[in-house]
Amino acid sequence: MSNEAILHEHQTGTHDAGHAHEHHHHETFITKYVFSQDHKMIAKQFLITGIVWAIIGGLFSVLFRLQLGYPESTFPWLEDFLGHWAKGGKLDPEFYYSLVTMHGTVLVFFVLTAGLSGTFSNFLIPLQVGARDMASPFLNMLSYWFFFAASIVMFASLFVQTGPASGGWTIYPPLSALGEASDGSKIGLDLWLVSMSLFIINALLGGLNYITTVLNLRTKGMSMTRMPLTMWAFFFTAVLGVLSFPVLLSGCILLLFDRNLGTSFYLSDIVINGKILPNEGGSPILFQHLFWFLGHPEVYIIILPAMGIASEVMSINSRKPIFGYMAMVGSLFAITALAFVVWAHHMFVTGLNPFLGSFFVLLTLLIAVPSAIKVFNWLTTLWRGNIRFSPGMLFAIGFVSLFISGGLTGVFLGNSALDIHLHDTYFIIAHFHIVMGVAGMFGMFAGLYHWYPKMYGRYMNNTLAYIHFWVTMIGSYLIFWPMHYEGLAGMPRRYYDFSNWESFKMFGGLNQFISFVSIIVFAAQLLFVFNFFYSIFKGRKVTTLNPWGAASLEWSTPIRPGHGNWPGEIPEVHRWAYDYGKDGRDFIPQTEPVGEDESKH
């Protein structure tokens, strides 16, 4: 018996179930894989584009970590790849800042927004609320193609002569408004702004679709309070995006005007390279308000889907209902509402009126309350469970651990009295990488390992998955935990080299260690990428409809659902999605009517 045959020995019995749906229209390669209107295919398009960007963005961080860890060394092979950006094997400072900027932009927007919420909102919303597709499959398709266009423009900006944007992912003017101020603020920044504008259109088209679908296309019996927490999380994420992305769009467009049309929205009193600019009356701080009005909700756009996925995966693998469902929904709502009124905590040291700042301190620290509720509810979900450590579950546990670690340092930074010391140091790097970056990635991995069987009808290799988890988990803490100490020493972020600084030059050994670990962690991600693509074609086939024993609706579809998801009628829903371990039964699917003598909860 061949190896393949061993893996796929049991598949014959359920083979028919996978292809039982009616082929009501013929699909060509173009309509099925390229301009597809099937939410599942669009989800995969978002996912794979996101993975490509994640590799690029991750590679950028490896490159600039080489500079930070080994500032005295040269790497001649860098010149082979990067040409004049790395003369003599040493990164040019301008290009170092481009790498930092692109790493942030790509990871925050293209990976953790489009890749995370784009993938899972698209894939799961119709499947979990019981709909044949999104409210508007056509807009959904457009949403992906706007993202694709944004990707092309951003990618193109990497190759222009003066380099991509280099003013940090927050692109504060006047640095980003004036080509004289930096090479990255020449054509690279125009491309950045155009790309982000296209990206925002993608986010709006997607978000409107998600909201409409959740509100209008739920199947019979699927009341809002019977939806899995993933649905609530994606719903609130979409609300956040739809209300705050347009503000960033306006900020970007005004910046384009300042750059190209001679307006003065953000510019005043500027003398650059001895040249007196005519602009008067603008305010650079205005841009920061517009930017952070999206920028702050953006971090919740990243973390809410991760929270939803972690809740779902933890409950299923603990074989126990999620603890405090209504409190979980309530805290998601509270976080969403508060997310709109905390943006100025990024601006405590801009000269913001301290009295106004005090309100932002209060509102910011208020977010810790719903966050604490969520953490304690996750812990209680584990308590007295019967836990299966599937790869998805391990990433969900890792997510909670990282969310605690990174969330607590937010209590430091949200308090303006401490922020005045810690602002723009390595402390904040540690904080947001743990709580948003790595935790967001962990949510994404949890979701991928968990829903991979539904996406591709195959499993990923478990051993590779476990290696991936443990290397990433240990590596993330090794990279970011010591950075808190650098921050407490006042070490500023976005420095190319610290060797001239009497106050910050004592961390050379640590920086080297961090760089070394980050290379290993990056390699582990390549292992994941390999596993992902290899398993699409060669993975062990899924042979049961419901491999994890989950109660939610997506597992009632065929193993490889076609366009339309359910071959016959869409099933009716009779209960919430978390009846695990009830009345001595392992789980009760949502589609099962409530029995006569079933206990109430």
Added chain:
Amino acid sequence: MNDFFLIAIVVMIFLLIFQIAKASEYVSVLKGEEKSRKQTNRINGFLLVAFLILGLVGCWWCNKLYYGKTLFPQGSASFEGENIDTMMWITIAVCGAVFFITQILLFWFSFKYQETDKRKAYYFTHNNKLELLWTGVPAIVLTVLVVFGLKYWFKFTGDAPKDSQLIEITGHQFAWEIRYPGKDGVLGKKNFKLTDAAKGNPLGVDWADESSHDDIHVQQMHIIVGKPVKLVINSQDVIHDVGLPHFRMKMDAVPGIPTTLWFTPKWTTEEMKVKTGNPNFVYEIACDQICGKSHFSMRGTMIVESQQEFDKWLAGQTPEYVKATAPPEAPKTDSAATAVKPVAMTTK
């Protein structure tokens, strides 16, 4: 050749891991998936609790290695910064307690309640008392943190004491310019349109304002120990940030919008050399807001000294107006300006 071997080794390691992973998949299928899943479950349960224990040891070890390099052991160099350090310790205590409790519970629960055939999961959907408890307690604790934080915040963001020494600091790509108001205690007005470095007026001071005639423009800041100092912060081009880690202070320099910052230095530079045990110690002004390709070398320095030393230094300075209007063939040497060399760029 070396690079080639390195790549070959990395590829070999990848292939090896892949082969092991593939083989273990076959083994698990042959052995019975349920059985091997349970075995893997036990291994991961053990690893989770091992991670917790090693992680706690790691926290302790990291602290041992790096605590001495933070700014805590030397203490705040400003009186206002003491409040920040106090606040930091309160927050570390509160968050530290929550951190250890929740992380221990997370990994311990994972380990303890790993799957066994003997246990059935407990159907536990909600408990209002518990949920009220962990809504209420964090809310109260955070209120305490907010109250303390804002008390200090208002204290050091409020108006500077009346007897403060006034100093203007202006950022540009990639250096800091310092201006003292001179004897009259008033900084002369500026207008960015008057900026003309060639005519000795790089800051755009309006010579028509007579209070500018005794203003002194230098590159290194001198301040007096024990006396509050109020910085008026400007920028000429992009946003910079006056970062003063030893004093626990920071404020952006925004073109067109002057900002302020005040603090009271506690120790002179000489005292800090003894305190930190570093004979090269110097108070540094770090730009903390990305401002272009040489952001990392936008370094200013500051000398904290006694009133007498300061007076002596100040007496040796020539007002900028005098220098700008003096005949160009007899420029006076500016001792302070030459004493501090601008930071050399390490790269072009």
